Amino acid sequence: MKTNRSYTIPLIALAIGLVCCFFINISLGSVAIPLSDVFNSLVGGEVSKSSSEFIIHDYRLPKAIMAIMTGSGLAVTGLLMQTLFRNPLAGPFVLGISSGASLGVALFILGGTAFGITSTMAFGKWGLIIASATGSFLVFLIVLGVASRVRDTMALLIIGLMVGSLTSAVVSVLSYFSKAEELQQYIFWSFGSLGDVSWQSIRLLFYCFIAGLILAMTHLKELNALLLGDTYAKTLGVNYTRSRFVIIIATSLLAGSITAFAGPIAFIGLAVPHLIRQIIPTSNHRILFPAVILGGAILMLICDTIAQVPLSEYTLPINAVTALVGAPVVIWLLVRKKKLVF
Amino acid sequence: MESQPIHTVLSTENLSIGYSSKQGDTMIASNIDLAIPQGQLVGLVGINGAGKSTLIRTLAGLQSSLSGNISLNETLIPNIEPQALARQLSVVLTGQAISKNLSVLELVSLGRQPYTNWFGSLSESDLQSITSALKATDTETLKNKKCYELSDGQLQRVLIARALAQDTAMMILDEPMTHLDLHHKASVLKLLTNIAHEQQKLVLFSTHDIELAIAQCDQMIVLQNGKAIINTPKQLIQKGVFDALFPSENVRFDSKAGRFVIG
Numbered sequence: 166m167k168t169n170r171s172y173t174i175p176l177i178a179l180a181i182g183l184v185c186c187f188f189i190n191i192s193l194g195s196v197a198i199p200l201s202d203v204f205n206s207l208v209g210g211e212v213s214k215s216s217s218e219f220i221i222h223d224y225r226l227p228k229a230i231m232a233i234m235t236g237s238g239l240a241v242t243g244l245l246m247q248t249l250f251r252n253p254l255a256g257p258f259v260l261g262i263s264s265g266a267s268l269g270v271a272l273f274i275l276g277g278t279a280f281g282i283t284s285t286m287a288f289g290k291w292g293l294i295i296a297s298a299t300g301s302f303l304v305f306l307i308v309l310g311v312a313s314r315v316r317d318t319m320a321l322l323i324i325g326l327m328v329g330s331l332t333s334a335v336v337s338v339l340s341y342f343s344k345a346e347e348l349q350q351y352i353f354w355s356f357g358s359l360g361d362v363s364w365q366s367i368r369l370l371f372y373c374f375i376a377g378l379i380l381a382m383t384h385l386k387e388l389n390a391l392l393l394g395d396t397y398a399k400t401l402g403v404n405y406t407r408s409r410f411v412i413i414i415a416t417s418l419l420a421g422s423i424t425a426f427a428g429p430i431a432f433i434g435l436a437v438p439h440l441i442r443q444i445i446p447t448s449n450h451r452i453l454f455p456a457v458i459l460g461g462a463i464l465m466l467i468c469d470t471i472a473q474v475p476l477s478e479y480t481l482p483i484n485a486v487t488a489l490v491g492a493p494v495v496i497w498l499l500v501r502k503k504k505l506v507f
Numbered sequence: 508m509e510s511q512p513i514h515t516v517l518s519t520e521n522l523s524i525g526y527s528s529k530q531g532d533t534m535i536a537s538n539i540d541l542a543i544p545q546g547q548l549v550g551l552v553g554i555n556g557a558g559k560s561t562l563i564r565t566l567a568g569l570q571s572s573l574s575g576n577i578s579l580n581e582t583l584i585p586n587i588e589p590q591a592l593a594r595q596l597s598v599v600l601t602g603q604a605i606s607k608n609l610s611v612l613e614l615v616s617l618g619r620q621p622y623t624n625w626f627g628s629l630s631e632s633d634l635q636s637i638t639s640a641l642k643a644t645d646t647e648t649l650k651n652k653k654c655y656e657l658s659d660g661q662l663q664r665v666l667i668a669r670a671l672a673q674d675t676a677m678m679i680l681d682e683p684m685t686h687l688d689l690h691h692k693a694s695v696l697k698l699l700t701n702i703a704h705e706q707q708k709l710v711l712f713s714t715h716d717i718e719l720a721i722a723q724c725d726q727m728i729v730l731q732n733g734k735a736i737i738n739t740p741k742q743l744i745q746k747g748v749f750d751a752l753f754p755s756e757n758v759r760f761d762s763k764a765g766r767f768v769i770g
Binding site: 167168251383394396400403404446447506 | 596614627651
């Protein structure tokens, strides 16, 4: 697709913004660490306090990396879904994909006792990912099935809402039968959290993250064609059934694995593509894709910095912060632009 | 144009169109035999429900036929790979939910997709095709506009520019003149005539504007009572095909004036 002008400068600006946010995020927290120490620690140099070294390596760096992967991944799913559904309101949360992942995790954590199967946690982190990704994949298939029958936007949003209600209903039922510690585990998971993740888990998420991004990247041309709708895309030689399948797989892989580790995180997927379109007014996925990756990471790092409540002992649930930042952004866009375009 | 041997671009053989469902097939028209050469503007007319859209969709490969064959450049369409087909056949549709955030330039450049690599990189010749498509449709000045800023008439020209950039032997348009005023209808029709005659493409479009089509088309296909009649507008008038097009109580065709009159 030929764009009207080059967007190299905004992309570079976003990349610089990401690096800045990354350092600020690591530097701020309950204890402020000078940026020079952050930099030295990351490149393996001398750090003025050994406790800083410990905080950075064992807590803040993994958290920052989680924030980057979570923000980028969710933003990409938002972009993919807005194009696939040709609907500006599409996003993993609104369409119930995140709820599907929650349902999978609820069944995984809480279902063990409820169904009389013991030690589901024996399957560990992989089990959590598979449960979460399966949940999001199934919901995605349902939503897509409905979307191909009814072209109505409202119907899709209602489906998303219904899946959300269904999830909370199933969770209520399961929690009635499950052990207190399992329930607590699920509740904490549902608040969303980027911290307390081991390097091993990060590696696991990284594989899913990269696989999802690569799948999406191989279909940027098809995504551009889909901006004209599926019929036009077919007349341009696009294998619609296959492309749609790959896009679904990429989306559920990203949304599922991220939700498994970080919990259900609202609004990033919906808001980031729209914010990016304000800075970079193109529809070309070859430009939007990297821009959304950078933008998602930046917004998530900012949300995480806020969630840490710098220089205090408090930590807010990340899910609440993204909603507090994301929801007004969407409202502001609607009021200012009168309409959302995709 | 140079004296090239004129060859048949589109041909159908014993084609039946309609819808198949679990309850069985619903035939809309049958025994359609067409053979249309390059460089012609062909209008498809018929009353509502006669099957214009079904025929358009079937010829464009968007819907399967009930029976019979469709060939494009002497190859059966089902035997052509989707990407290769997209290099021979371009389509302009109505009522598609296209992303209105696309700029005109972006939209037209999408027409080059059948020619680009997996990543969609545009070559120098792709850029040339885009520029000449914009020029031919007189939409160069619009190229930095977003689609939501365009009027209906402008958007229709831009959609035609996209199909033109696809550089195909045949272009199929589904009711390209609906929702346009007379001035813009005429401008679209002139544009289609130019594409057919100057670029030697086969341009097939469906329309309700029978009188405009009679004035401008090289050939017309009339869908009527499950049959398709193809001929030049003049012959069709002489044979009285248009007289029976509509139920007689409201309109009749004045063959001398070449137009319909109420009464």
